[in-house]
Amino acid sequence: MAGLYIHVPFCSGKCGYCAFYSVVGCENRIDMFLDALAKEAVVRTHELFSPLSTIYIGGGTPSLLSPTQFEQLDRIIKQNFKISPDKIVEYTIEVNPDNVDIPRIQAWRNAGVTRISMGVQSMIPQELQTIGRRHTALEASKAYQMLRASFSNISLDIIFGLPGQTMESWKETVHQIIDMYPEHISAYSLTFEERTRFSKMLKKGEITEVEESLSLDMFRWVCHRLAEAGYEHYEISNFARSGKRTLHNSSYWNGSEYLGLGPGASSYDGYRTRKSNPPSLKEYIFFYTDGGENSDYVESEYLSRKELTEEYILTRLRTSEGIDLEQYGDLFGKEEAARITKVCRRIGDKWINCRDGVLRLTEDGFFISDEIIVSLLPD
Ligand code: SF4
Structure with a gap:
């Protein structure tokens, strides 16, 4: 999709x-x-x-x-x-x-x-x-x-x-x-x-x-x-x-591919590459009116393994689906899944819980999601 x-x-x-x-x-x-x-x-x-x-x-x-x-x-x-x-x-x-x-x-x-x-x-x-x-x-x-x-x-x-x-x-x-x-x-x-x-x-x-x-x-x-x-x-x-x-x-939120057009829009290939258009209407019109090629204009970033892990935590924890630990372990390794589980236990049930192998923010956890997500990111 x-x-x-x-x-x-x-x-x-x-x-x-x-x-x-x-x-x-x-x-x-x-x-x-x-x-x-x-x-x-x-x-x-x-x-x-x-x-x-x-x-x-x-x-x-x-x-x-x-x-x-x-x-x-x-x-x-x-x-x-x-x-x-x-x-x-x-x-x-x-x-x-x-x-x-x-x-x-x-x-x-x-x-x-x-x-x-x-x-x-x-x-x-x-x-x-x-x-x-x-x-x-x-x-x-x-x-x-x-x-x-x-x-x-x-x-x-x-x-x-x-x-x-x-x-x-x-x-x-x-x-x-x-x-x-x-x-x-x-x-x-x-x-x-x-x-x-x-x-x-x-x-x-x-x-x-x-x-x-x-x-x-x-x-x-x-x-x-x-x-x-x-x-x-x-x-x-x-x-x-x-x-x-x-x-x-x-x-x-689930990492599918999307393309963003227009000044300031960003794109993701569903695999590892993020792209973004500079947020300037003037440059945008100038560039495309002059018939340029997008490779010079669009900023492109190939995500490292660490950045992919961060992106995964950041996007999945936003939703009520949360992070399925088995799937997370398959993608990023069992040790990483054990690490994140340990940090969640330390943060506590009031903010994030682990039930049936899935980590989910609680309602109060949603409110301070930025702080919790930062503490879960790998070093
Ligand atoms: S400034 Fe424009 S884009 Fe921003 S909230 Fe207002 S109407 Fe929406």
Whole structure:
């Protein structure tokens, strides 16, 4: 199973917390981006060994593309990539509530999009303003209703730990999201990434972080509430109704091959090679418009055995599947499997448990997954 990711690096404004690569106020360059993308697809199609099963159009804000521009993007995919005989099992586009309208919905449907991932982030007006979203809670609800009439698989993103957020306001957001009854919910913990507006504001003392204990309570509460509402917690930040786990992202977590096109996108060959496109729209357009070869442009990294082990631990422990110790031993040796088991015992059952030969983070362990994963990595 192979996946295709396309990074559409345009946004109408920059949200305070966001570290994804995107450019603001450059919509007049979308057509140039699409021309460069068409060239990149031709040059790199051979890098995928298997036919496509999943497509993910992310960003940035792909819903900024007009219906005609989206049709062009879809044509680029279909003209350059072999589709799996079982057809595309999942075709996702990320959207923002402020660009959802009937002509776009029609274009997405006509192209065969099966899944919508919409960034809502909060249903509290003050919080939406603080984080710099360009839509209201009401617009998010209206966009959802419009999408619901055409799509049976919708995912909504929300964030906890926002500056000024309280337990009550978080509960209000979660309740309103559950009432919409999407198939999938991603609940992210706010992190202050370097070079974001929030990290600068934090340094200047213009905003404050919520207490870690409050953030943990918010996480525990959302896990509990979503379980009650019938959502399975299958990855640190992801919850799905039965049969609605995201297939595309699951391929990142289980080490399958995927190809990423567009500035800032990364790829993995499912074996040992990682590639990434530099995060610069200007360079991207310049390079592909000049008809260059991708070998000079894409950064490529061959993973060492140690890096492969790290990658395995990092990705598998994110999910509720965890690490199967027998499989781990077959891949990296029995001694390594014994080492990791010993470290887990030392960390303790409150954070990570070993049942039936599988290591899994607990709910509290998910909350501090970065720290636990670091302590498990080989020296
Ligand atoms: S969160 Fe989404 S809309 Fe906001 S800046 Fe990042 S990519 Fe753009």
